[in-house]
Amino acid sequence: MDNKNISQIALERIKGEGIKPISRIVFSTKRVLFWVAVAVALVVSALAFSLILSALFNNDWDLYNKFGFSFILRTLPYFWFISLVVFIILGEFYYRKTLLGHRRNLLMIIWVYLIYTTIFGGIFYFTGIDNYIEQALLDNTPTYSNYVLGRHEVWLHPEEGLLSGDILLVGDNEIELIDSNNTIWIVDIEGAFTNGKVNMEIGEKVKILGDKAEDNIFKAEEIRPWVGVPLNSTKKAIINTP
Amino acid sequence: MIDHSLCEAKTDNELVGMSLGEPDHFLCLSKRYESKLLRYIIRISKFSREDAEDVLQEVFIKTYFNLNGFDKELHFSSWIYRIAHNESVSAIRKKVVRPTIALEVEDIERFGDDFDMTKNLDNSFDRKYIDEALSKMDEKYREVLVLRYLDEKDYTEIADILKKPVSTVGNLILRGKKIFKDEYEKLSINK
Numbered sequence: 001m002d003n004k005n006i007s008q009i010a011l012e013r014i015k016g017e018g019i020k021p022i023s024r025i026v027f028s029t030k031r032v033l034f035w036v037a038v039a040v041a042l043v044v045s046a047l048a049f050s051l052i053l054s055a056l057f058n059n060d061w062d063l064y065n066k067f068g069f070s071f072i073l074r075t076l077p078y079f080w081f082i083s084l085v086v087f088i089i090l091g092e093f094y095y096r097k098t099l100l101g102h103r104r105n106l107l108m109i110i111w112v113y114l115i116y117t118t119i120f121g122g123i124f125y126f127t128g129i130d131n132y133i134e135q136a137l138l139d140n141t142p143t144y145s146n147y148v149l150g151r152h153e154v155w156l157h158p159e160e161g162l163l164s165g166d167i168l169l170v171g172d173n174e175i176e177l178i179d180s181n182n183t184i185w186i187v188d189i190e191g192a193f194t195n196g197k198v199n200m201e202i203g204e205k206v207k208i209l210g211d212k213a214e215d216n217i218f219k220a221e222e223i224r225p226w227v228g229v230p231l232n233s234t235k236k237a238i239i240n241t242p
Numbered sequence: 243m244i245d246h247s248l249c250e251a252k253t254d255n256e257l258v259g260m261s262l263g264e265p266d267h268f269l270c271l272s273k274r275y276e277s278k279l280l281r282y283i284i285r286i287s288k289f290s291r292e293d294a295e296d297v298l299q300e301v302f303i304k305t306y307f308n309l310n311g312f313d314k315e316l317h318f319s320s321w322i323y324r325i326a327h328n329e330s331v332s333a334i335r336k337k338v339v340r341p342t343i344a345l346e347v348e349d350i351e352r353f354g355d356d357f358d359m360t361k362n363l364d365n366s367f368d369r370k371y372i373d374e375a376l377s378k379m380d381e382k383y384r385e386v387l388v389l390r391y392l393d394e395k396d397y398t399e400i401a402d403i404l405k406k407p408v409s410t411v412g413n414l415i416l417r418g419k420k421i422f423k424d425e426y427e428k429l430s431i432n433k
Contacts, residue, residue: 019306026311
């Protein structure tokens with residue numbers, strides 16, 4: 001084949017086979033979709049970051065001395081740590097698929113992503129958007145609810161002095177509490193230190209440090225607020241029962 | 243029929259627009275890149291001229307088919323080289339290729355100049371060693387050296403063609419040069 005004819009042969013094939021250029025809309029849509037994917041990955045990683053912040057700021061770090069390192073390990077938000085990493089990688093992947101994304105190196109893209117994630121994650125955290133999203137996840141995805149309950153299960157060990165649940169009744173020196181296993185507890189709160197953020201009202205979720213006195217009876221030493229999203233959606237029916 | 247002498251004054255971008263309106267104008271674009279791309283395909287694939295011409299035909303057809311996907315933020319040259327790169331890579335995977343690259347004499351001389359080896363290029367043996375040294379190199383290093391020193395592309399254009407970060411291209415060229423020199427010296431010593 002004479003190379004002088006390659007262009008001519010290609011053109012003849014184009015005409016002969018009726019080859020038409022793919023529509024511009026296809027390419028434009030593809031480009032927009034890659035940018036949407038970059039934005040979605042950024043929003044999710046920012047949300048993950050805000051929920052990590054929430055979990056870290058509100059974790060009971062002071063109990064490390066009493067219950068050891070395993071207590072801290074059991075309460076860390078692994079799901080959101082993994083989500084953060086996964087969505088940063090996805091964001092980087094889709095960014096590189098954008099028109100000029102391949103020119104930037106991996107570390108630079110990740111750094112920029114981390115900076116944006118920190119900024120937006122901080123905004124989500126300080127505006128409380130993360131709580132709305134988490135509540136929506138809890139209400140609509142049983143798997144996520146189970147995961148969150150599992151993470152907070154550390155607070156369901158009365159024999160170790162850890163109890164949590166929704167307040168059913170409030171008396172002068174005692175409260176009635178239902179835990180996430182639907183067990184009802186009588187909690188003696190006389191002399192217990194109550195954190196200022198605890199309102200002590202029906203339906204409120206609280207964490208209690210103390211000692212199990214008898215079956216279903218707990219002596220409180222300290223009452224803490226349930227930080228983050230209240231996990232009481234499944235208890236509403238029970239609480240509202242006369 | 244198109245008067246192709248009119249094409250010569252047109253830029254690549256103008257020709258892309260004209261080709262979308264009238265396919266005959268695409269001939270101006272393909273002719274402009276025909277010999278450059280044919281050499282590029284041969285250099286990176288080690289294909290025979292005939293096989294490289296088949297690949298080039300596919301490159302032109304793919305280019306026309308995707309013409310609306312060309313974005314003016316890139317050079318048309320980088321874009322069509324990218325298509326040629328992809329087609330060559332996919333053709334390489336399908337074929338058992340010849341073991342050496344057939345570089346043209348002027349290519350070898352230019353390569354020798356860039357590597358400050360001009361003084362050694364006064365006989366055909368040295369030219370043969372450059373050819374052989376390049377052939378022995380890993381594909382990723384060979385390709386950046388070919389693009390940089392034979393096709394005279396800058397780092398950003400190479401990054402666009404290979405879809406790699408500019409910094410990675412810089413590292414590949416640096417390392418590729420070292421590997422090439424080592425290979426070349428090894429061959430020269432053993433001659």
